[in-house]
Structures are given as C-alpha cells and as structure tokens.
Amino acid sequence: MAEFNININGVVSKVDADPDTPILWVLRDHLDLVGTKYGCGIAQCGACTVHLNGSAIRSCSVAISAVGDQAITTIEGISKSTSTLENIVKEAWLTHDVAQCGYCQSGQIMNATALLKTNSNPSDEEIDRAMTGNICRCGTYTRIKTAIKTAAAQLT
Amino acid sequence: MTLVKTKYNRRSFLKVSAASSGGMMLGFSWLASCNPTQEQALSMPESWFDINAFIKIGENGLVTIFSPNPEIGQNIKTSMPMVVAEELDVAWKDVIVEQAALDTHKYERQIAGGSQSIRRGWQGLRMAGATARHMLMEAAAKEWKVTVSSLSTNEGVIKHDESNRTISYGEMAATASTLEVPEKIELKDPKDFKIIGQPTKNVDGEKIISGAPLFGLDFKREGMKISMIEHSPAFGMKLKGFNEEVIKSMPGISDVLVINTAPKEAAWSNVNAFTEVIAIVGNTTWQVMKAKKALIVEWEWDSPAENSQDHEFKLEQSLQSGVKELARKDGNPEQTFKNASQVIEKIFSAPFLAHNTMEPMNFFAEVSKEKAELIGPIQTPEAMGKSISNLLDIPIENVTVMLTRMGGGFGRRLYGNFGLEAATISYNTGKPIKLIYTREDDMTQGVYRPAYKVKYRAALDEKNELIGFSIHGTGIHESPVYENRFPAGAVPNYLAEKMSIDSNISTGAWRAPRSNFIAGAEQSFLDEVAEAAGKDPIDFRLELFDRAIKNPIGSDNDYDPERYAGVLKLVRDKSNWGIKTEGVYRGVSAYFCHNTYVAQVLDMVLVNGKHKIKKVWCAIDCGIVINPEGAINQAEGGIIDGIGHAMYSNLTFDKGSPIQKNFDTYSMIRHHQAPSEIEVFFVDNGIDPTGLGEPTLPPISGALANAIYQASGQRLYKQPFIQQDIKLG
Numbered sequence: 001m002a003e004f005n006i007n008i009n010g011v012v013s014k015v016d017a018d019p020d021t022p023i024l025w026v027l028r029d030h031l032d033l034v035g036t037k038y039g040c041g042i043a044q045c046g047a048c049t050v051h052l053n054g055s056a057i058r059s060c061s062v063a064i065s066a067v068g069d070q071a072i073t074t075i076e077g078i079s080k081s082t083s084t085l086e087n088i089v090k091e092a093w094l095t096h097d098v099a100q101c102g103y104c105q106s107g108q109i110m111n112a113t114a115l116l117k118t119n120s121n122p123s124d125e126e127i128d129r130a131m132t133g134n135i136c137r138c139g140t141y142t143r144i145k146t147a148i149k150t151a152a153a154q155l156t
Numbered sequence: 157m158t159l160v161k162t163k164y165n166r167r168s169f170l171k172v173s174a175a176s177s178g179g180m181m182l183g184f185s186w187l188a189s190c191n192p193t194q195e196q197a198l199s200m201p202e203s204w205f206d207i208n209a210f211i212k213i214g215e216n217g218l219v220t221i222f223s224p225n226p227e228i229g230q231n232i233k234t235s236m237p238m239v240v241a242e243e244l245d246v247a248w249k250d251v252i253v254e255q256a257a258l259d260t261h262k263y264e265r266q267i268a269g270g271s272q273s274i275r276r277g278w279q280g281l282r283m284a285g286a287t288a289r290h291m292l293m294e295a296a297a298k299e300w301k302v303t304v305s306s307l308s309t310n311e312g313v314i315k316h317d318e319s320n321r322t323i324s325y326g327e328m329a330a331t332a333s334t335l336e337v338p339e340k341i342e343l344k345d346p347k348d349f350k351i352i353g354q355p356t357k358n359v360d361g362e363k364i365i366s367g368a369p370l371f372g373l374d375f376k377r378e379g380m381k382i383s384m385i386e387h388s389p390a391f392g393m394k395l396k397g398f399n400e401e402v403i404k405s406m407p408g409i410s411d412v413l414v415i416n417t418a419p420k421e422a423a424w425s426n427v428n429a430f431t432e433v434i435a436i437v438g439n440t441t442w443q444v445m446k447a448k449k450a451l452i453v454e455w456e457w458d459s460p461a462e463n464s465q466d467h468e469f470k471l472e473q474s475l476q477s478g479v480k481e482l483a484r485k486d487g488n489p490e491q492t493f494k495n496a497s498q499v500i501e502k503i504f505s506a507p508f509l510a511h512n513t514m515e516p517m518n519f520f521a522e523v524s525k526e527k528a529e530l531i532g533p534i535q536t537p538e539a540m541g542k543s544i545s546n547l548l549d550i551p552i553e554n555v556t557v558m559l560t561r562m563g564g565g566f567g568r569r570l571y572g573n574f575g576l577e578a579a580t581i582s583y584n585t586g587k588p589i590k591l592i593y594t595r596e597d598d599m600t601q602g603v604y605r606p607a608y609k610v611k612y613r614a615a616l617d618e619k620n621e622l623i624g625f626s627i628h629g630t631g632i633h634e635s636p637v638y639e640n641r642f643p644a645g646a647v648p649n650y651l652a653e654k655m656s657i658d659s660n661i662s663t664g665a666w667r668a669p670r671s672n673f674i675a676g677a678e679q680s681f682l683d684e685v686a687e688a689a690g691k692d693p694i695d696f697r698l699e700l701f702d703r704a705i706k707n708p709i710g711s712d713n714d715y716d717p718e719r720y721a722g723v724l725k726l727v728r729d730k731s732n733w734g735i736k737t738e739g740v741y742r743g744v745s746a747y748f749c750h751n752t753y754v755a756q757v758l759d760m761v762l763v764n765g766k767h768k769i770k771k772v773w774c775a776i777d778c779g780i781v782i783n784p785e786g787a788i789n790q791a792e793g794g795i796i797d798g799i800g801h802a803m804y805s806n807l808t809f810d811k812g813s814p815i816q817k818n819f820d821t822y823s824m825i826r827h828h829q830a831p832s833e834i835e836v837f838f839v840d841n842g843i844d845p846t847g848l849g850e851p852t853l854p855p856i857s858g859a860l861a862n863a864i865y866q867a868s869g870q871r872l873y874k875q876p877f878i879q880q881d882i883k884l885g
Contacts (some may be wrong), residue, residue, distance in 0.1 A: 001407070018407070018442060025442040029382070034374040035367015037563070038441075039514050040595040044819035047514060075367035093365045097357050097785050100793050101229025102364035103514040103563025109365060128828035135819065137514050137564050138229050139796030141830035143789065 004064050008033065009077030019065035024048045026064050027074060035075035035106045039135070046134030049107040049114075050074050056114035058133075075106035078113060085155065089113050092151040100138035108134050112148050120155040122148070196252060205329040207291060208337070209262035210240050210284040217312050217326030219246050222256040225277065226268040226535050227360075228565030229793075230849040231786035234359045235274060236281055238782055242351040243285025243344060246325065247311040253359040258537035258557040268535040268562075269570055269665070271750035271847025274782060278844055286341045288332070295331035296323050346780060346842050355785035360561060370561040372532035373518045375590060380520070381410060383437045383581050383589040384444045387430035387601060388455050390812030391462065391661045395432050398453040403436060406450060408443030411585045412436050417576040420546045425539040428573035429602040429662040435581045437589055445594070459660045461812035464507075467632065470657050471505070471609040474630040478655040483639035486709045487649035489615075492624035496615035500688050504612070504677035506875040508632070508807040509605035509666055510816075512824060515563020516598040521578035522588035527554035528579055533562035533569055540572030544579045567665035571603050596817045604807060605666030606632040608673045612681040615649070620689035622647055622700065629674065630655040633663045636674040642720065642748065643682070645713030646700040661809070667797065668850035671749040673875075676802060679745040679858025684871060693744050693862070694728050697721075715748045719777050722839055723755040727775035730837050731757040740770065743862025747855035751846035753777040753839075756795070758831075758859035760867050767867055769799065769831040772859070774852060776836065779843035787848050791836045794852030800825025802857030806876045823878070 004015045008031060015030050022041075027033040027050070036059055039047030043058035050059045051073040059072075078086045089112055099105045108131070115122060115130040122130065127148050136144070201214025212220045221237035221244075237253045258266055265276055289309060296314040297304045300321060308315050312325045325332075346352075363370055388394060395414065403412045418431040434451065438444040493499055519532035528550050534540050537557040545552040562569060578591035593601070608631040615624030625647040629637035635654035644650055666672060686696035701724070704717035724746045727733070733744070739761055746755035757773040772795050781787050804823035808815045816822035861872040872880055 017440075018446075021440075021442045025440065029440045029442070032376065033367070034369045034376075037371075037514070038373065038516070038592075040819045042595075042818055042820060045514070045595075075365075079366035090365050094357065094361055097361060097789060099229075099358055099361060099364045100231065100789060101514065101562060101564045102358075102360065103371060105364050106367045124832070125828075131827040133826075135514065135824050135826065137512055137566070137797065137824065139793035139800070139825070139830070140789070141796055141825075141827050142792055142832075142834055145827070145830075 006064065006067060007069060007071045009073055015064065017064055020063045023050065023059035023062050023064055023067065023072065027059065033074050033076050037103055037106060039104070046111060047104050047107040049110040049134065051110060051114055054114065054117060056111045075110060078109065085116060086113060088151045088154045089116065092147040095150060096143050096147045098140050098143040098147050100140055104134060104136045108136065108144055116148070116151060116155060121152050205333040207288040207329065207333055208284055211244065211288045213325055213329035215326050215329060217250060217324045218252065219244065219250055220252045220254055222254050224256045224263040224266055225273040226266065226537065226559050226562065227255065228268045228535060228562040228569065230268065230273070230790060231358060231783065232273045234356055235782040235786055236277055238351050238356060239278065239281040240285040242349055243282045244289050245309045245311065248351050248356065250312055255559055257559060258541060260538055266537055268565055271752065271849040271851060273847065275751055275846045282343050283341060286343050287337050290338045290341055291332040291335045292325050292328045294335055295328040298331065352780065352782050353784065356783045357785065371515050371563050372520070372560040373515055373592065375520045375531055375560060377520070377588055380588045380590055381437045381439065382441050382444050383435055383578070383591045384448050384594065385577055385591065385597065386434040386448055386451055386453065387597065391429055391602065392457055392459040392812045393455040394458045395434065396454040396456045398434060398451055403447050403451060406447045408439040409447050410437050413584055415577060415580045415584065417547060417573060417580050419543055423539060423543060425536050425571055426543055427571045427603050427662050427664050429660065433577065435577070437581060437585055437587065441592060462659060462661060463810050464808040467607055471607065471630055474655045474657045475609050475611055475628060478630060481654040483637060483652040483654050484644060485651050489624050489626055489649040489651040492649035493613065493615050496624060497618045498616040498688060499613060500685050501611065501613045502681055502684065502873060503609065504680065504873050505609040506607065506673045508607045509801055509805050510599045510807050510822065511566045511568035511666060512599065512822070513564030513566060513568055516595055517574040517593040518591055519575045519578035520590045521582040523548065523579050523582040526550065529556050530575055530579060531558040531560065532575065533560050534572050534575055535565045535569040536572060540575045543572065543576055547576055548579060548583050566667040567669065568603060571664055599817055599822060600814045602662035603664040604661065605672065606634055606663040608636040610636055610674065610677050614685040616689055620691070622685065622689070624649040626651040628653045628655070630657065632657060632659045632661065636670040638670065638674065640712045640714040642715055643700055645708045645710055646704040648709055650709065668749060668854045671747065671854040675747040675749065675854030676857030676861060679747065679855055680861040680872065683862040683865070694724060694733055697724055697746060719753050720746065720748055723753045723775040723777050726837055726839060727755040727757050727773050730775065731773040733757060741863050741867035743859040743866060745855040745858035745862065749854055750850045752848060752851035754851050754855055756855050756859045758856070758863045760863040762867065767864060771833040771835065772831045772856070774834065774836045775839070776852065777839035777841065778846045778848055779841065780845040781838050782845055788836045790848040791852045792834045794850065795834055795856045796825060796830050798853035798856035799860055800829070802860060802875050803877045
C-alpha cells in the first residue's frame with residue numbers, strides 16, 4: 001500500500017492503495033465515484049472512460065501510480081460542470097433519450113465530450129473513429145451519433 | 157369508457173386490495189431510491205398515503221408509482237407507470253417512479269422475459285390506476301355528499317360539475333386510502349388517452365448521464381466485502397485442489413473458500429455448469445482480482461472436452477440422421493417434393509453466443525442462518541429467492557430481493573446462479589458481500605445462445621407456386637424450429653421436424669430465443685425461393701399471407717396473417733419498395749414473435765468497396781404504443797444488436813474451453829458498423845399492447861443477408877457473416 005494525492009474533478013483526495021491499482025477501482029472502491037463503469041478490464045469496451053488532462057483514457061488500464069498530479073475528470077465531474085460544452089452534451093443525451101440500460105453511457109459521454117473538445121464539428125467518419133472503442137450492447141449507436149451532432153450544432 | 161369487473165384478473169385485484177388496508181403513513185427513507193425532479197424534491201409531501209400496491213399519494217398531490225418489473229433497458233420503468241398514471245388521471249410531471257422490490261403478495265409476474273411485461277401487465281396496471289381514481293372520487297363524493305357518477309377528474313383534480321367545486325387528489329388521499337376497493341371499474345377509452353402514446357423520456361435518464369449509483373455493481377453498504385469466484389476453465393472440468401494458503405495470506409484477503417451451489421430442486425432458472433467454485437473475499441476489488449490472478453488450481457475432467465469442430469460434425473449428423481421428432485405435418489410433403497418441378501434446399505447455421513451484458517454478473521448478499529437479503533440485477537427475482545431459500549434452508553418469507561437497474565439482461569439474468577453464489581458466500585463467511593464477475597468470468601460461464609443448424613426445402617410447381625415446404629432443425633440442447641409459425645398454414649404440404657444434441661456446455665435464453673436464429677434463416681431462404689419462382693420477395697410473401705387468410709392450412713397457426721401482411725405492406729410503402737436507386741441494394745424480411753409483428757427493409761451501399769448499411773426501415777404492429785420514444789429506441793436497439801450478432805459475434809470452443817474470453821477476441825458491433833439511419837413506423841390499430849424488447853432483433857439478419865446478396869451475389873448461410881469475408885462500414 002502507498003499513499004497518493006489524486007486530483008479528481010478538481011478536488012485532491014488522499015488515497016491509500018496498491019500502486020498498481022487501476023484508476024477505475026480507485027474511483028469506484030476508494031472514492032465512491034461509481035459513475036465510471038467496469039466493463040472488460042482490458043481497455044476494449046470504453047465503459048470506464050475518464051479524462052486525464054482532458055483526454056479520454058481507459059481508467060481500467062492506467063494505474064494510480066502513473067497519474068501523479070495530472071487532473072482526472074469523471075462523469076460526476078462532467079455532471080456538475082458549469083461549462084457550456086459539458087452541459088450541451090448532457091442536454092443532447094437527454095433530448096434524444098439516448099440510454100436504454102444506460103450502463104455504457106457514462107463512458108460514451110466522456111468519450112464524446114473529449115472528441116468535441118478537440119473537434120467541435122466532427123464529420124460522421126470522425127465520430128465513428130472517435131467512438132469506435134465504446135461498446136453498447138443495447139445498440140444505441142445511432143442515437144449517440146445524433147446526440148453528438150446535436151451538441152456539435154450548438155457548439156458551432 | 158370500458159366497464160370491467162375488477163375480478164377479471166382476480167389474483168392481481170386481490171393483491172391490490174390486500175395492500176390497500178389503509179391510511180398508513182410512510183416515512184422518507186425511500187427518497188434515495190426514487191426519482192424526484194428538483195421541483196418535486198422541493199415540494200415533497202409531509203405524508204404519503206398508500207392507495208394500493210402501485211400507488212401512494214402525498215397530501216400535496218405528488219404521486220409515487222411503483223414499477224413492479226425488473227428494468228433491464230427495455231424501459232418498462234417508464235412505460236409501466238405511464239399506464240397506471242393514465243388511468244389514475246394525473247399529470248406525468250407530478251409522478252415519481254420507484255422500483256418495487258420483489259413482493260409476491262403485491263405483484264404478479266415480476267419477471268423481465270419474453271417481452272411480456274407490458275402485454276401481461278397491461279390490464280393490472282390499468283386497474284391499479286382506475287381503482288385508485290375511483291376511490292379518490294368516492295372520497296370526494298362522501299365529503300360533498302354527492303354521487304360518484306356526478307364527478308369527473310382531470311390531472312389529479314376532482315370536479316363536481318353541478319356545483320363547480322374542485323378538490324385535489326392530495327386532499328382526498330387520506331380518506332381514499334381507507335376505502336374498500338370497488339368491485340367494478342371503468343377503464344378509459346383508448347381515444348381518451350393523454351399519457352399513453354406521448355413520447356416520454358426515460359425516468360432514470362438524468363441519473364444515468366450523471367453517473368448516479370443505479371446499478372447492482374454500484375451498490376455499497378457499510379462493512380461490505382468484495383468477492384469473486386473462480387470457475388473451472390473448461391466445461392467438463394471440476395475442482396481438485398488449489399493454493400488456498402497462499403491466497404489467504406495475500407493483502408486484503410479475508411476469506412477463501414469452496415462453495416457448492418448445486419440446487420436441491422430443479423428449476424428452469426437454475427442452469428449452471430459450474431456449481432462448485434472457489435470464492436475469494438477481500439477488502440477491495442483490485443485486491444481480490446490480484447488474489448484471483450494468483451490462484452494456482454488443479455482441475456480434473458469429469459466429462460469429455462468438446463470443441464467447435466465436433467459440434468459442427470455432430471449437428472450435421474443430427475440433421476441428417478438424428479432422432480427426429482415429428483412436430484407438424486400437413487398434406488403429403490414427401491410426394492410433393494418428388495413431383496415438384498423445382499426443389500430448393502439450403503442449410504443455415506449459427507454459432508454459440510455469449511450474452512455480454514455490459515454490466516457483468518454481480519449481486520449483493522447479506523445472509524445469516526435465519527434470513528437472506530439480496531440486492532442486485534436479476535430478471536427473475538422470485539425464482540432466485542426460492543432457489544436461495546431451498547439451497548440455504550432459510551424460510552422463503554425471510555428472503556428479500558431488492559432490484560437494481562440492470563446494465564442489460566438479454567436473458568442472461570434469467571439464470572440467477574450468481575445470486576446463489578453471493579448468498580452462499582455471505583452465509584459461509586457471515587459477512588455482507590458483493591460478488592463481482594470479471595468479464596472473463598462472465599463470458600466463459602455459459603448459459604449461451606445454443607449453436608443451431610437448420611435445413612429448409614421448398615417445392616415449386618410448373619407455375620412457380622410454392623406447393624411444399626419443410627424444415628428440419630437441430631441445435632445444442634434444443635431445436636430452433638417453431639413448427640406452427642409462418643409459412644405453416646400457407647403451404648398445403650408442410651413438414652417440420654426437430655432434433656437436438658446433448659452437450660456439457662450450458663445454454664439458455666438469449667434475446668428472442670430460437671427466433672434470433674430461425675427468423676433470419678427462414679427469411680433468407682424465402683428470399684431465395686422467391687427468386688427461384690421469379691417473384692418479387694414482398695409480392696411472394698404477400699401471396700402466401702393471402703393464402704393463409706383465405707384458406708388456412710391446419711388450425712394451430714400461431715400468427716394472424718392479416719396483421720403479418722399489414723406490416724409488410726407498411727414497410728413496402730414507406731420504403732418505396734420497387735423503386736430502384738442506383739448503387740442501393742435492398743433486402744426485406746418479416747417476422748412474428750413475442751406477439752409482435754415486424755417487417756424490415758435494409759438498404760446497403762458500397763463505400764470504397766465496402767458494404768455500408770445506409771438505412772433500415774422498420775414497420776411494427778405491437779398494438780397500442782405506450783411510449784413512442786422508448787418504443788423507437790427499443791426497435792433501433794434490436795436492429796443494431798441483431799445486425800451485430802449475425803455479422804460479427806462468435807463463441808467457439810477448444811478442449812471444452814471458450815476461446816473468446818473478452819472483447820479483444822469476441823467481436824461486438826461497434827459505432828461505425830451500425831446503420832446510418834433507422835426509421836420506425838407503427839401500425840395504429842388500438843389493439844391491446846404487446847412487447848418490444850425482442851421482436852425487432854430476429855428478422856434483421858434476414859434483411860441483412862438479402863441485401864448483401866443483392867450487393868454481392870453472395871448468399872449467406874453461416875453466421876457470423878463476417879467469416880464469409882463480408883465487410884461493413
């Protein structure tokens with residue numbers, strides 16, 4: 001066990017964990033931030049997507065010891081965010097009633113938000129490329145794409 | 157209005173009335189588990205009054221409606237309460253929805269399965285709302301000393317027209333909760349529906365996008381430990397020994413034990429190939445995962461190892477010479493095939509599939525010698541509770557099951573072995589635990605969609621009329637054949653035969669069981685037969701439906717040919733079938749299952765030499781559509797899920813062990829492979845509603861195969877299609 005000071009959603013928390021503990025389990029088990037989901041554990045499904053310094057990463061495959069003082073944002077952070085982009089994305093998800101079971105959606109939203117931060121007007125192909133790592137077994141892909149386009153239209 | 161006796165559904169009525177014994181005020185502890193909007197939360201009532209098992213009303217008019225059935229993404233947590241609210245006649249904005257726990261005294265059939273929640277719940281949900289409305293009116297009638305029939309309601313307000321007096325449901329709730337449930341009740345005329353038929357957002361939508369703890373895996377309780385299991389790596393193996401002492405000494409690990417959950421009584425929901433497993437209990441998920449990885453286990457064979465080549469061979473053998481069960485025979489099919497001017501014969505097959513709910517199996521259990529508390533994702537809470545009661549010898553009345561939102565079900569959570577395991581681990585360790593499966597545990601645990609193989613034959617006469625049809629189907633543990641489905645009833649000479657083979661690999665229901673394979677096979681075959689007959693595929697099917705309408709063969713046909721033809725005509729018209737567009741390749745398919753009719757047209761284009769699905773047109777007859785927003789979402793999901801599994805997914809075996817263990821090797825459809833557009837149309841006929849969780853999935857693989865044929869000239873007989881070098885997107 002080791003002690004880490006970890007910056008999550010703008011708050012620095014002390015965490016006592018094994019250095020190889022993935023961020024995913026630090027969030028879920030140590031910090032009670034369970035919006036970030038476990039899906040595969042090998043960075044193949046995207047359910048655990050969070051932002052590290054603003055970029056989408058798979059939190060199941062990055063150890064806490066690799067984080068240092070870099071800022072992590074989770075779905076809970078996006079949820080409380082007052083910034084325009086995050087709120088537009090959330091509204092788009094609600095407008096299109098995207099979710100079915102809803103389990104993968106926090107990962108989808110985290111990835112979509114990261115995409116729109118770097119490309120506020122993505123083409124269909126760019127959306128496909130950016131989102132292809134996020135699986136939805138319920139098959140909400142067309143709605144997710146529509147929501148991303150709705151959000152983009154409001155950003156540009 | 158329709159007057160119905162509430163005894164029409166006596167059992168559910170009695171349950172409703174038994175729970176309405178009156179006037180009990182409830183506390184506020186439920187707030188955490190329900191869904192008030194910010195406005196609602198600010199105006200929470202001081203008291204709640206139980207009207208019946210589905211409804212409680214606050215003195216300020218806010219209404220809580222309990223959704224009885226498990227929510228797996230089929231959106232019944234929104235649509236079931238909509239039905240109650242409709243008959244209760246309240247504004248949807250004044251409704252808070254709460255997930256009901258398992259309660260066999262209050263509710264019937266708390267199951268998510270067979271797309272039956274809405275169909276089977278419809279009458280009871282309406283009566284719950286209508287009886288409550290009547291009791292509120294009766295309370296007002298008493299107060300004002302007028303007759304109930306002189307009163308009307310509108311959005312939670314009771315009105316006496318003659319005196320122009322009004323009073324709210326909230327003000328009448330206390331009195332209403334003490335009244336007897338009426339013996340007869342009026343239900344609304346569907347033309348007066350105000351909530352049913354309105355596109356309504358998912359009641360959990362805001363919580364889902366904010367990452368709120370909704371799912372079983374998110375549940376946490378003070379003092380709770382994390383647990384994982386290790387089952388044998390191959391079907392046919394059992395545990396011999398393992399490095400127990402090493403694992404016990406690992407950081408954070410409190411208990412290591414072997415559990416056996418072999419059920420004492422057989423039940424269909426107790427499918428489990430691995431009843432004896434190692435269980436590890438510890439403080440954090442990562443510590444338990446590390447301990448699991450450090451396991452060195454000795455396994456031994458107790459039944460023969462199987463592999464996919466053997467399955468292929470055995471299915472082929474079973475189809476050609478296995479023990480046949482004659483399921484249906486009309487006319488003289490043998491003679492018809494001999495005399496036919498043309499016979500078309502094709503064999504279709506599909507592999508095992510894993511369910512792969514995005515939320516892996518998990519359950520919370522706090523169990524003592526006397527009682528068991530279970531919380532988590534389960535499609536069959538009643539069956540799971542009974543099995544736990546039997547296994548651990550705990551009286552059933554001391555077993556509680558609380559339902560969480562589920563990260564997908566698709567049939568996997570009909571089989572509650574993970575709940576039995578969680579309960580047994582807690583029972584043996586004396587600790588509250590949450591059992592978590594890794595993705596690998598989940599994918600290699602079994603209860604798969606069976607592998608299937610089916611042979612179709614069609615006989616055409618010299619005028620290209622379909623005069624004979626036969627279907628022979630086999631599969632692992634079960635045949636995929638539904639002998640009384642179309643085209644049975646439309647062909648004078650018809651034969652259906654079933655075979656199956658045994659296996660130590662466990663199988664079970666997977667979204668639209670059997671239909672998920674047989675629909676696509678049948679609809680691909682009919683496409684080929686239509687072509688051989690020189691007919692347009694839609695005209696060909698409509699001719700057959702016309703026969704079944706005018707001169708049905710046999711009496712057991714399980715479909716209504718007029719409704720079947722209706723969806724096909726609707727999709728034909730909406731998609732402008734028959735008008736050819738350069739570079740667009742179209743396939744059509746239609747199927748009836750789970751009481752709902754679906755027809756689909758799939759448009760495919762070639763982009764840089766690769767096939768891309770441009771659009772799917774989908775016509776549905778599910779009777780009254782309760783929530784068009786959710787219904788369209790379900791239809792889209794079924795289509796994408798169906799395309800994905802027919803195209804990409806495949807679970808194969810080597811030496812009894814699943815080769816695909818995670819998403820790096822098991823292919824699921826991805827964003828770029830989904831259709832660019834899906835348009836859904838509903839038949840508006842006012843018939844009582846049927847379900848939508850499954851019916852749009854089965855036919856789409858037929859439309860896909862038929863469109864690929866148009867684009868490539870290649871007929872597809874074997875799933876996954878991707879193995880035939882067909883690439884999408």
